[in-house]
Amino acid sequence: MKARTTIPLLALSIAAACVATPAAAQAQSGNSNWVAPRTPEGQPDLQGNWTNATVTPFERPSGVGPVMSAEEVAAIREAAETRAQSLTRPSDPNRPAPPVGGDGSTGAAGGVGGYDGIYIDRGDAVAVVRGEARTSLVTFPADGRVPATTEASRAERLEYGRSSRAGGAYDHPENRPLGERCIMSFGSNAGPPMLPNGFYNNNYTIVQTADHVVIMTEMIHDTRIIRIGDGPRLPPDVRPWMGDSWGRWEGDTLVVETTNLHPMQRFRSNSSDNLKVIERFTREDEDTIVYHFTIDDPSVYAEPWGGEVPLESMGNELIYEYACHEGNYALSNILSGARYQERQAAQNQSEPR
Amino acid sequence: MRWVFASMALVALAAGLLLISSTPSAAHHAFGAEFDPDAPIRLEGPVVRLEWVNPHSWIHLEVTTEDGTKEVWMVEGGTPNVLQRRGLRRDCLPIGTVLIVDGYQARDHSLRRANARDVTFTDGRTFFVGSLGTGAPYEGAQPAASSGAC
Numbered sequence: 001m002k003a004r005t006t007i008p009l010l011a012l013s014i015a016a017a018c019v020a021t022p023a024a025a026q027a028q029s030g031n032s033n034w035v036a037p038r039t040p041e042g043q044p045d046l047q048g049n050w051t052n053a054t055v056t057p058f059e060r061p062s063g064v065g066p067v068m069s070a071e072e073v074a075a076i077r078e079a080a081e082t083r084a085q086s087l088t089r090p091s092d093p094n095r096p097a098p099p100v101g102g103d104g105s106t107g108a109a110g111g112v113g114g115y116d117g118i119y120i121d122r123g124d125a126v127a128v129v130r131g132e133a134r135t136s137l138v139t140f141p142a143d144g145r146v147p148a149t150t151e152a153s154r155a156e157r158l159e160y161g162r163s164s165r166a167g168g169a170y171d172h173p174e175n176r177p178l179g180e181r182c183i184m185s186f187g188s189n190a191g192p193p194m195l196p197n198g199f200y201n202n203n204y205t206i207v208q209t210a211d212h213v214v215i216m217t218e219m220i221h222d223t224r225i226i227r228i229g230d231g232p233r234l235p236p237d238v239r240p241w242m243g244d245s246w247g248r249w250e251g252d253t254l255v256v257e258t259t260n261l262h263p264m265q266r267f268r269s270n271s272s273d274n275l276k277v278i279e280r281f282t283r284e285d286e287d288t289i290v291y292h293f294t295i296d297d298p299s300v301y302a303e304p305w306g307g308e309v310p311l312e313s314m315g316n317e318l319i320y321e322y323a324c325h326e327g328n329y330a331l332s333n334i335l336s337g338a339r340y341q342e343r344q345a346a347q348n349q350s351e352p353r
Numbered sequence: 354m355r356w357v358f359a360s361m362a363l364v365a366l367a368a369g370l371l372l373i374s375s376t377p378s379a380a381h382h383a384f385g386a387e388f389d390p391d392a393p394i395r396l397e398g399p400v401v402r403l404e405w406v407n408p409h410s411w412i413h414l415e416v417t418t419e420d421g422t423k424e425v426w427m428v429e430g431g432t433p434n435v436l437q438r439r440g441l442r443r444d445c446l447p448i449g450t451v452l453i454v455d456g457y458q459a460r461d462h463s464l465r466r467a468n469a470r471d472v473t474f475t476d477g478r479t480f481f482v483g484s485l486g487t488g489a490p491y492e493g494a495q496p497a498a499s500s501g502a503c
Contacts, residue, residue, distance in 0.1 A: 090477035093453055095395070098470060102390035102457075110385030112457040113470045118439055118479055119431025170386065180383060182408060200435045218434065220408075320434040324408040329429065329466070334386045337460025 036252055036283045041210040044252045044283055049319055050311040052291070053123025053202040055080060058195065058307075060136035060144030068133040073126055080124040087117025108199070121200040129290055129308045137195070138307040146305065149270055153300040157270040164264075170338030173331060178264060180331060182220055182324035183241075188267055190222035190242060192258045192277040193293035195309065204311065205319050213247055213254065220324045226256050234260050236273070241265060243277070254281040272299035278306075287313040387429075388468045392458035396426050396467065397475075400450045405433045405443040412469065414452060428454045428469040451475050 037045040055076060060066065068076070102111020114120065127134045136144035149157075165175045178184040186197035194217070196202045203218040213226040226245040234244040243261035247254055256279040261267075267275060280292040294306035402413035402425075410430040415423055436442070446452075456470040473479055 088479055090479065091453075091471050091473045093473060093475055093477040095453075095455060095471075097393035097395040098455055098457065100391055100393055103470070108384065110383075111390040112384050112388040112468060114384060115431045115469060116471045116479060118441070119435060121435045121438065177383070200432055317438075320437055322407050322432070322434060328406065328408055329411060329427070330387055330409060333388075333459045333461065333464070333466060334383060336464065337387060337389070340461040340463060 034285050039208055039210075043208065043210075043249060044254070045208065046206045046213070046254060046281055046283060046289060047208050049203060049205050049314040049317060050289060051123070051203045051314050052194065052196045052309050052311050053121070054125050054127045054137075054196055054309070055123060056127035056134050056137055058137050059146055060138065064135050066132075066135055066139070066142075066144055068126065068135055073133045076126055077124070084117065084124065087120075091116075119200075122198050123196065123202065125312070127308075127310050129310050130284065134308070136307070137309050138305065140305055140307070141303070144307075146268070147301050147303060149300050150302070153270055153272065156272075157266075160266070168338075170335060173335065176331060176334065179220065180334070182328070184265060185217055185220040185222050189219045190217040190224065191293075192224075192243065192245070192256070192261075192279055193267075193295065193306070194279070194291065195293075201322065203314060203319050213256075216319070218319045218322055221322045236260070239263055239273075252282060255279070256281070267295065267297075270300055271297055274299050281311075284310075384468060387459060388457040389460045389462070390457060392460075392462065394456060394458050394467050396428065396454045396456075398426075398451065400446055400448055400452060401425060402448070403443050403446055405436075407432055407434070410436065412446070412452065412454075412472070414454065424465055426465045426467060428456060428467050428472070430469045430472065453477075 039045045039047070098113065103113045105111055105113040108114070127137060138144045138146060141147060165171075167175065169175055173181065179186050184190060186199060188195045189197045189202065194204070194215070197219060201219040205216045205218075207214045207216075211228045213228065215224045215226070217223070222242065224242045224245060226247045228247045228249075230246065230248070233246070234240075238244075239260045239262050241262045242265070243258040245256050245258040247256040249255070258277045258279070259275070261271070261275055261277075263273065267277075275295070275297040278294040278296065280290075282290045282292070284290050289311040291309045291311050292306065293309070294304050295301065296304040396414055396416050398414040398416040400412060401415045404411040404413070410433050412428050412430060414426050414428065416426050417423055430436075433443075451474070453473050453475060454467070454469050454471070456468040459466040471479075
C-alpha cells in the first residue's frame, strides 16, 4: 500500500485549475503505461476498499485559488504533522477537571469537547485530483462555494425543522438526527453524494457484478445498491434511504443518477423531493478513483453545482463492521439528560422563593 | 504588496484546512446534548469493564471518592473501528489498568457517566505516540509499552 499522505509534488499544477466538468472527468493517469483493470464482464474494475478522508475542506476558504502550490501542500502537511504530534503528547497525570462552562471547543463536539487525538481519524491528506492539490472539494461554481439557496427552500427548511422536532428536540427519539440514531451515516458519508465526514471511518467497499454495483459505507453500515441499465424508475412516492440509483458505463466512467431520496435524508439539511444527484466514478490509476458529483435540485439551487473527491485505495486494509445501533448509550443519555433537567426545573419552580 | 496577501492567504488556508475539514452537516453525536458543560469531572481508577461497541466504546472505571466509597463510572470513547486501526484492541486494556480521564458528566446527573475527553495512563501517556492516520493503520506507530497496551 502506498503512503496515502504522499503528495506527488512534481505533478502539482501551479496554474489555475480548470473547473471540473463531466467532460473533463476522464481518467488522465500520470502513468501512461497503466491500464485500467477489467472485471470478467469487461467493465472497468472499481472493486476494492477505498477512503475519501481528507483535510481539504468542502468549500474553498476565501482568499485562495482552486489549486495549491507545492509550498502550500508542504505547509499543510507540516501543520497536520505538528497537530498530530500535539494530540498524542502526554498529558499531565495531575491535570484538573476541565473548566466549568466548557473547554472552548467548537463544532460538533460543542463546549464539552470531543475525544483526544487517538479517537479521531479524519485524515491528513490533501485531496489531489489529476495532479492538482485542491483547496476545496467543491469545484463548480468556479469560486468553490456552495451557491445560495432559494428563499422558498429556506422557509421550507425552517418549517421542516419545526415539524420534525415537534414537542422539542429532546422529546422523543425520533426527534433526534438520523446519524445519532444510527440510521444514516454522518452528514453525507453514504450519500449520494458520498462525502467525507470529518471525523472517522471514511471508508468504502465497492463490489461489482455484471448488472449491479454495490457500495458499502463503513460508517453506520449503509449499503447502496446501484442497478446498471435503464429500467423503470421507482414511482415518486417510493423513496428509500439513499434513493433510487441507476448506473451506466460511459467509456471507463461509471455514471450513476439517483432520485427519490428519502424525505428525511436532506442533503445539507436543505434538499427537495426533486433532488437528483449525478455521480461519476473514474479509475485514475491503481490507487485512485476520481469521484465527481453534481447536485441538481432546482427547488433549492438556481444552478447545478458539484465537485470532485479522490477515493484512495486502502490496499489490503480491512473495513471493519460498524454495527452502529440505535439504543447505544448516547441516545438514552441525551433523552434522560433532558428529563433530568426538566425535573430540576420543576423542582426549582416548586421551591418557595 | 502582493506577497503579503499571498502569505496571508496561505496562513488562512493552512489554518482553515485543519480546522474546517469537511464537517458533517448533521453530527452523529450531539456531545452538547449528552454532556453537561457545567459539570466538569476528573476520574482516576482501575478499569473494571470494557464495552468495545459501536458507535462508541465505553470504559468502566472504579473510582474511590474522598470518603472512601467505591463508585463505578462509565466514560465514553471513540469508535472501536478507529482504535482497531491504531492497533488498540480491547485486550490492550486489561482489567485493573489504572486510567486517568477528564471530561464532562452526562446531563443526567443521576448517572455516573461522562465523556472521555482525554484518557491517559498514570504517567500521563496516551495510548499511542505517532502521526494521525487517514483511515489506514498508523505508519510506524509505536504502541505504549506499559500497562498492557498493545
